[in-house]
Amino acid sequence: MRLPLIAACLCGPLSHPALAAYTVSLEDSPHPAPRFSLDLPDRHGEFLEAPAGAQIANVRCGHSLLPKQSDGRWRLSQACRQVRWEATLNTPPPEGPDASAQQSLALPGWAVLTSSTVLLRESGKPEGSILAIRVAGKPDTQAYVPATGEAPEFYAIGKGQETIRQVAGWQVRYVADDLTRVAARGLLDHHAEALTALRRVFPPPRPNAPFSGQLLVTLLGRDGASSANGAGGMRSLLVNYPRDTAERDTFLLAILAHEQSHQLLALAGVSMGSAWMSEGLAHYYGLKTMRQSRQPQAEKDKVWQLFVKPERTPAQGLARLERRHREGDKSAYPLFYS
Template sequence: MWLAASAHAEYTVTVDPESRLPPRFELELPAHHGNVVETRAAQFGLSSQVKAPRCGSQQLVLAEPGRWTIPAACRRVEWEVDFAAPPVDAAAQRSVAFARWWLITDQTALLRIAGDGAASTLTIKTPGQPDRVRYVPSSDDAPEFYALGGVQETTRTVCGVRVRYAADDLARVTQRGLIDAHAEALAVLHRLFPSSATGPFADELGVVFVGNATQGNGAGGARSLLVDYALGTSSDTPDTFEQDVFFRAILAHEQFHQLAALHHSDGGSTWFGEGLAHYYGLKTMQRSHVRADDKAKIWKLFVDPQRPVTAGLVELMRRYAGGDQSVYPLFYQQGATFFAELDRALQEVSGGKKSLDDFVPRLRSNPDGTLPNDLLVALRAVGGKRIDELVSRYVGH
């Protein structure tokens, strides 16, 4: 589904991998626009990578980091990007230059008209190739990731979604089974959301794989995923294999985030969104066709009902909101354990007729991390008093 033509700003990027010249970005402005353009890097705790923005031959004036003033008569802004060098850390979400291709993150590389939060499109122009059009998310949507230039690509259709896979080493990623792992995760998680998503490009997904010397990581976007996989000496060494088992959980975690955002279900609070995504990452990993003992090892790193609980997740959210970053890993561990125990209670009390899967589209917390009363009522109708016991132990008030 395409965005309808409108008075909103639209983007073009020109890339020529043969020339090795960096991509050139353009933003077509509507007739009436504000006087400031900005990136949304600060919104994600990042720094802008926009370089030398200009209107024609006139350089834009830097108002503050990541924000520039534009003349009222300006109709097109052009700029380049100050790319970082490899390796990629998906968590850092930086735009990175490789030998013949470029990884673009919209937060650091795309200018927006301040105050115009609408979604838009990015037209990719490459000499000798048809133009390609990609989604640019609205300012309150998840980020977006693009692989431009001579990147290796392949395409699959999974559950009606056209998935574009791009990789720094497509043969290696394919041989390691990472594309199959993602397709399997998408198929499993897609069933949790009963209605088809609507909106521009809702039936398209881009997945970018980039190797990293350390443990893999990931980031979920509006219509894309960025994942860095752990490099090893070969695909069958024990260390690399174990990392790939964990990587399946990471892939599914980020894919859950992307599907939830597509269905306008952000979780409501940080602990809830991350804990739920991580549980479904682990649950999806458990369903994969890899050795049971390898899956169990990864599962137990996060889900452990015997682990002492020193503070409820609501209290941990208060500390996190107050600047205590040390509690963040507990959103994954304690959060995933809560959802695992909740899922088990629903299945056991219902005799296998119900599970957490049945509640996924409506699962969310209040912004302060507490659980809405209507959700608690629905869960109690299946799980009885065990729901309150679990909420008291893991979530608190």
């Protein structure tokens, strides 16, 4: 439930034309194979780079493949003006994808892309940008590309099942693998209830932030009652819902509110400064929003009791846990929720 995470197809008019640099194109096919390009200025850096684990292949300038260096970067010539590449999308297993893994996924007729896994970045260029999205048979749209240090974005492109709602003054695009199921379960209403409640509490987005009034929520089913999960991007949420049961939907509402809290604080430019503060505050508002929701009281009590245990004495202080986390101890992170 950390904010790393999902990005969105935050589609709308381009308010910052100078930032437009990336393009992704998708043909009408049951097996999505997106193609990417990046336009380069006359004077540009010497390398392109991507995080470890990126799903990027066949990086080229013109007809020439760019060599990948031992440090995981691609060397550019100063004459290159446009770079093109493909992405190797993962096919979800039969039980469904894990949203928390934040991988780019191939689904029947559409794709979920994570900016950190499919977009190259010019070295030494930390600022955000704009992604132009071109899908066969659909109008061109645009989305935000995060700056270095920001959460990634998620993009849902192709023929996913979708609907658009106006929620708390925002345009929310909901995309799902089974829109009829998630709507009948009330999951869209759960998110709308959480967003409405949190918009009353958190400061507004920074002035002139591109696409700040738009949000993408992508919902992907997964087998197992314990599969409620999520990840938050700057303007998008990627969510797992239990495909075969509704018994965890109150818990899922808390997750939606948790990730939405991360996102609203980031859009407002509020820096937490530490993982325990960031996760602790999001966890607090996730549980508070769930507690004040219209869900059955018995279900809300179950979720509350999973985390709130007044009789328990903390074994370690937050400063010590934060130090362990920064030193790479992965066992410390879940304790920020306890």
